[in-house]
Amino acid sequence: MYSERLDRYSNIVQSVAFAAMVIVGFGIILLPLLLIIWLSFFQNAVLALPPSAYTLSWYTQLADQSVFVNGFVNSFVVALLATAIGLAVSIPASFGIVRGNFPGRDLMMHFLTAPLTVPAIVIGAGLYVAFIFVEIATDLPLVGNRSGLIAGHVLLTIPWCVRLITANLSGFDITIEHAAQSLGASPVKSVLLVTIPGIWPGLVAAALFGFVVSFSNLEVSLFLVSPGQTTLQIAILQYLEWKIDPLIAAVSVVQTAMVAIALLITNRFVPLTRVV
Amino acid sequence: MATLKIQNLVKRYGTFTAVDNLDLDVAEGEFVVLLGPSGCGKTTTLKMISGFIEAESGKILIGSKDITRLPPYRRNLGVVFQNYALFPHMSVYENVAFPLRRRRSNKSEIDTQVVEALRLVQLDHLASRLPKELSGGQQQRVAIARALSFKPEVLLLDEPLSNLDAKLRLEVREQIRELQRKLGITTVMVTHDQEEAMSVADRLVVMKSGVVQQIGSSRDVYQRPSNQFVASFIGSANFLEGSIRDGFFWATDDVAFPGGHLPKSTRRAVLRPEAIVLSPVGDSGPTRPTATVEEVVYLGSHSEIALRITPNLRLIVRQQNDMSRDSSEEPCRPGQTVNYEIGKAAIQPISD
Numbered sequence: 001m002y003s004e005r006l007d008r009y010s011n012i013v014q015s016v017a018f019a020a021m022v023i024v025g026f027g028i029i030l031l032p033l034l035l036i037i038w039l040s041f042f043q044n045a046v047l048a049l050p051p052s053a054y055t056l057s058w059y060t061q062l063a064d065q066s067v068f069v070n071g072f073v074n075s076f077v078v079a080l081l082a083t084a085i086g087l088a089v090s091i092p093a094s095f096g097i098v099r100g101n102f103p104g105r106d107l108m109m110h111f112l113t114a115p116l117t118v119p120a121i122v123i124g125a126g127l128y129v130a131f132i133f134v135e136i137a138t139d140l141p142l143v144g145n146r147s148g149l150i151a152g153h154v155l156l157t158i159p160w161c162v163r164l165i166t167a168n169l170s171g172f173d174i175t176i177e178h179a180a181q182s183l184g185a186s187p188v189k190s191v192l193l194v195t196i197p198g199i200w201p202g203l204v205a206a207a208l209f210g211f212v213v214s215f216s217n218l219e220v221s222l223f224l225v226s227p228g229q230t231t232l233q234i235a236i237l238q239y240l241e242w243k244i245d246p247l248i249a250a251v252s253v254v255q256t257a258m259v260a261i262a263l264l265i266t267n268r269f270v271p272l273t274r275v276v
Numbered sequence: 277m278a279t280l281k282i283q284n285l286v287k288r289y290g291t292f293t294a295v296d297n298l299d300l301d302v303a304e305g306e307f308v309v310l311l312g313p314s315g316c317g318k319t320t321t322l323k324m325i326s327g328f329i330e331a332e333s334g335k336i337l338i339g340s341k342d343i344t345r346l347p348p349y350r351r352n353l354g355v356v357f358q359n360y361a362l363f364p365h366m367s368v369y370e371n372v373a374f375p376l377r378r379r380r381s382n383k384s385e386i387d388t389q390v391v392e393a394l395r396l397v398q399l400d401h402l403a404s405r406l407p408k409e410l411s412g413g414q415q416q417r418v419a420i421a422r423a424l425s426f427k428p429e430v431l432l433l434d435e436p437l438s439n440l441d442a443k444l445r446l447e448v449r450e451q452i453r454e455l456q457r458k459l460g461i462t463t464v465m466v467t468h469d470q471e472e473a474m475s476v477a478d479r480l481v482v483m484k485s486g487v488v489q490q491i492g493s494s495r496d497v498y499q500r501p502s503n504q505f506v507a508s509f510i511g512s513a514n515f516l517e518g519s520i521r522d523g524f525f526w527a528t529d530d531v532a533f534p535g536g537h538l539p540k541s542t543r544r545a546v547l548r549p550e551a552i553v554l555s556p557v558g559d560s561g562p563t564r565p566t567a568t569v570e571e572v573v574y575l576g577s578h579s580e581i582a583l584r585i586t587p588n589l590r591l592i593v594r595q596q597n598d599m600s601r602d603s604s605e606e607p608c609r610p611g612q613t614v615n616y617e618i619g620k621a622a623i624q625p626i627s628d
Contacts, residue, residue: 178348178361179361181349182355182423183422184426185349185374186347197363198363
């Protein structure tokens with residue numbers, strides 16, 4: 001009797017503790033977001049609590065702020081290209097790592113995912129110095145050029161792409177590819193017709209994560225942008241150096257909403273809980 | 277349809293020889309089963325035929341065409357895999373149409389052949405389903421239809437029934453056999469299950485450690501096994517050692533067995549458990565030898581009885597259980613003395 005009651009008691013404690021941790025966890029993640037959303041509707045340009053009135057005017061002003069609009073376009077283009085190049089490198093590399101049978105496969109995997117373990121600020125600084133050396137030696141315009149910025153962001157997308165694609169590829173049954181070959185498809189055709197559709201969720205997730213990581217990156221971009229070619233994150237940082245008003249909150253809300261919408265749309269086609 | 281000829285096929289992995297000098301002729305329309313324990317080289321052989329493992333030396337011919345060095349997609353063979361290997365993102369129809377599309381058939385041809393292939397396996401009503409919406413048995417039938425839709429010259433089956441549950445296995449086995457007969461397609465199947473092999477094969481190829489032990493019909497291989505391995509792998513067996521004298525085979529402890537049909541040089545022989553007939557002592561004259569029942573294991577349709585002939589000779593006997601009589605009592609009990617009789621040609625010689 002006694003131990004039964006103790007069991008029930010500890011069960012209750014367990015579920016209460018679990019619920020509390022979930023609530024606290026979500027609170028820590030969501031509270032700043034909710035605060036920012038709230039803030040973006042304040043009428044006062046100087047922060048005051050409680051606000052004297054609410055307004056939508058910060059959002060309408062946004063379109064007139066060319067730093068933010070240009071920054072957004074620039075970030076978007078860089079993220080798009082960095083993701084495309086990242087995938088172009090990661091897909092063949094993942095096939096090599098998963099299917100290949102050569103010494104140094106693990107090493108290659110570690111090498112390609114290494115940027116995840118290096119602080120982004122170090123990557124940015126390192127690339128900046130390296131680009132200067134290369135530019136002096138070869139006269140290639142790298143520093144302060146968009147191609148240099150994209151190259152830096154490719155480093156950020158590759159680890160995510162390689163991780164997600166290799167995970168999906170090793171879960172893909174190779175006899176299905178063999179079946180395609182036995183039915184008359186060349187090795188290249190069988191990969192295109194059977195394997196790629198089979199690991200499609202992984203590819204979508206890889207592209208999405210690559211894009212988000214590149215789009216939201218600040219540290220690497222800081223060293224590599226040229227004047228007049230800032231990314232959205234840098235534009236926000238520079239704005240914050242001079243003033244704090246609800247405009248910055250509005251920018252953040254728009255940005256967050258866009259990422260959230262992208263995730264939701266992707267989730268409709270590829271259940272993200274299954275691939276990540 | 278074509279013949280399949282394999283000559284001196286060899287595959288080594290370092291010092292390990294997976295397939296050692298394999299020779300095999302499969303006639304047009306014949307159903308041959310490669311049978312053996314795991315690691316015997318049967319799957320390696322099949323993969324060399326399908327092209328997924330490269331032969332080290334030797335030749336593989338379809339008809340008169342040498343395919344030994346062709347890549348898998350140029351071999352024009354239908355392959356059915358153990359785990360079905362259907363394309364999960366394609367409908368049943370598209371799966372079966374896949375080989376036809378690779379061969380650039382036109383639309384109406386594809387349609388006719390897909391429907392025809394699906395009818396063969398009685399799944400034409402499920403053409404629009406995805407593989408995951410089908411049962412295991414249905415999936416394997418789709419895989420078979422896919423492997424046949426382009427009318428390949430040879431059909432290769434790699435443990436096609438291993439992933440199915442026992443009841444379904446029988447059903448799909450029957451269908452494979454029926455289909456193979458109907459189409460008359462030259463077929464090679466790999467399995468480790470001797471009953472499965474015997475039930476479908478025109479000829480069995482029994483393998484061990486990369487070496488062919490015996491090739492022959494199920495009856496041949498069972499009744500006249502070439503060596504101890506074959507005799508014990510297919511069915512169960514009693515093994516005897518001795519020599520021929522005066523038309524008898526004299527085994528351990530000078531027990532004589534009928535041996536008039538055996539060659540003079542016989543040293544080892546096999547005796548199938550069901551070739552020994554037991555009867556109560558004194559039932560039919562004094563000519564029959566007696567022995568003691570040591571153990572009786574009831575197995576439903578039959579019982580296995582361990583029979584002590586002499587201190588050094590024990591035989592396993594299989595006795596059919598007579599269900600037409602009410603026999604709640606065992607026909608014989610441990611400790612009982614019985615007469616036993618062995619058919620005139622029951623003992624078969626085996627090589628050392």
